[in-house]
Amino acid sequence: MAPTSSLNDVGKLKSYVVDEGHGVKGLSELKIKTLPELFIQPREKRLDMSKVACNESVPVIDMSNLEDSEVTRLICDAAEKWGFFQVVNHGVPFRVLDDVKEGAKRFFSLPADEKKKYLHKHSQTKNVRLLSSFVPEIDKAFEWKDYLTCFYVSDDDAFEFWPSVCRDQLLEYMKECEPLIKRLLKALITRLGMSKLDETNKPFLMGSRRMNLNYYPKCPNPELTVGVGSHSDVSTLTVLLQDETGGLYVRKLDSDIWVHVPPIKGSLTINTGDALQIMSNGRYKSIEHHVVANEHKDRVSVPIFVNPRPNDVIGPLPEVTENGEKALYKHVLYSDYVKHFYKKSHNGKDTIDFRDTRTMQIGSREERDSDIEDDDDQRQCFHRSLLSTCASLFVSLRPCVAGRIFGVLGPKRRRFDYGPAFWLRLFVENAEVARVLRKFRPFPSSSSSSNG
Numbered sequence: 001m002a003p004t005s006s007l008n009d010v011g012k013l014k015s016y017v018v019d020e021g022h023g024v025k026g027l028s029e030l031k032i033k034t035l036p037e038l039f040i041q042p043r044e045k046r047l048d049m050s051k052v053a054c055n056e057s058v059p060v061i062d063m064s065n066l067e068d069s070e071v072t073r074l075i076c077d078a079a080e081k082w083g084f085f086q087v088v089n090h091g092v093p094f095r096v097l098d099d100v101k102e103g104a105k106r107f108f109s110l111p112a113d114e115k116k117k118y119l120h121k122h123s124q125t126k127n128v129r130l131l132s133s134f135v136p137e138i139d140k141a142f143e144w145k146d147y148l149t150c151f152y153v154s155d156d157d158a159f160e161f162w163p164s165v166c167r168d169q170l171l172e173y174m175k176e177c178e179p180l181i182k183r184l185l186k187a188l189i190t191r192l193g194m195s196k197l198d199e200t201n202k203p204f205l206m207g208s209r210r211m212n213l214n215y216y217p218k219c220p221n222p223e224l225t226v227g228v229g230s231h232s233d234v235s236t237l238t239v240l241l242q243d244e245t246g247g248l249y250v251r252k253l254d255s256d257i258w259v260h261v262p263p264i265k266g267s268l269t270i271n272t273g274d275a276l277q278i279m280s281n282g283r284y285k286s287i288e289h290h291v292v293a294n295e296h297k298d299r300v301s302v303p304i305f306v307n308p309r310p311n312d313v314i315g316p317l318p319e320v321t322e323n324g325e326k327a328l329y330k331h332v333l334y335s336d337y338v339k340h341f342y343k344k345s346h347n348g349k350d351t352i353d354f355r356d357t358r359t360m361q362i363g364s365r366e367e368r369d370s371d372i373e374d375d376d377d378q379r380q381c382f383h384r385s386l387l388s389t390c391a392s393l394f395v396s397l398r399p400c401v402a403g404r405i406f407g408v409l410g411p412k413r414r415r416f417d418y419g420p421a422f423w424l425r426l427f428v429e430n431a432e433v434a435r436v437l438r439k440f441r442p443f444p445s446s447s448s449s450s451n452g
């Protein structure tokens, strides 16, 4: 039961919030009058209201005219100058947006024992996790937020592992956003010198998706904490659905001014993430943003993070650097980049700094040692990409080989159904090995790498 007497015992408090599945929401529902110390953020991590510009706002782009080159121009300008914009008339039905918000509320209203099943230590899959704060094992001061994160692998995987109270709504939302995502990327790549979105660039621009359900419960002392600390997303781009509460602030480019992103009914907020900043060699900006806590209302938001595939090596695109432009970022295996993001608490733009050739020396020795940062790292990360691609190919082939040898399909038959989906996946993964090999073999020596 309610550990109101133990709120000052950090161990018990963490255990209540994180391990028992109550989350920050459970704590909020105890109607505590003061914020436990665990959630008190250092002053520099909170939003300084004197730095908020009330007369500024991120662009709002009307997407109703599908063929309009002016829309393309507005999207590219917004990604260059703001890294954030809202879209209206985007084609995703209001009903789908309402349903996914309701689905999120349903999930977080489940009893703690039900939610607990999605904690990392109990979850049947690593593609679904329930967390509080950001990375609770690492965060010294907790953020006032719970979130469920779902990495999309396939419909079958989602049907099997995603929570049934919101699974259908999440999948529908993700699928309805697909045309919008393609339109946005198509527009953005024109300014990078690519003529179309096709099978050659789709994988590293939008090869994987992760959806989070964020829940920010009412907070007794919102001014002392944050909903989400300042960070930039590690995605290519993020499509964010927020409810009517408000509280998302973004940094104005090259300034210490913050701008509110007001909820507009039916709109979606788009931001370009670190992966696109790297691929565009800094042309498109991945902007810091954060969310304040709120005393009066629970808030939900649902971001779709559109990403490269974990096994992709990302770096400034050849189309961008072929005119002699100096590459500002080192290549990195995308899953290494994401793991680096999850290894530390939110701290502004420090994830991308670790690939920025101008700031690469920043970071603790421990971090430097564990990341690939030597001059030969492009070669290394292609090696790693190749290895992890082969590993995933092996995993998908294993039951097939076992089936052939022993004449059995094993207990996980449903997941390794040899229908069209299986053969398609096999084909795609073989193609992937071939692609990585092609990239790897003619790779130049480190002395001729373009990183400066």
Ligand SMILES: COc1cc(/C=C/C(=O)SCCNC(=O)CCNC(=O)[C@H](O)C(C)(C)COP(=O)(O)OP(=O)(O)OC[C@H]2O[C@@H](n3cnc4c(N)ncnc43)[C@H](O)[C@@H]2OP(=O)(O)O)ccc1O
Pocket: 120, 126, 129, 131, 133, 134, 135, 147, 149, 151, 208, 209, 210, 212, 228, 231, 233, 234, 235, 273, 305, 307, 308, 309, 310, 334, 335, 336, 338, 339, 342, 343
């Ligand atoms: C602002 O607040 C946020 C933001 C976010 C997310 C923002 C984004 O931009 S998400 C886009 C992320 N991109 C992807 O997920 C696509 C690429 N995915 C991958 O590369 C991989 O799935 C992986 C994330 C690297 C995980 O790879 P894998 O090695 O196969 O899986 P694990 O063994 O489970 O993970 C290894 C290691 O990573 C950490 N970790 C992984 N996932 C999460 C997660 N969802 N949350 C926290 N930490 C995660 C973790 O340390 C894992 O080690 P363990 O020892 O725990 O296994 C998100 C949240 C916000 O609050």
Ligand SMILES: O=C(O)CCC(=O)C(=O)O
Pocket: 212, 214, 228, 233, 240, 242, 248, 289, 291, 300, 301, 303
């Ligand atoms: O809740 C929001 O409005 C933003 C959340 C966010 O920035 C994130 O999940 O990455």
Ligand SMILES: [Fe+2]
Pocket: 231, 232, 233, 289
């Ligand atoms: Fe974010």
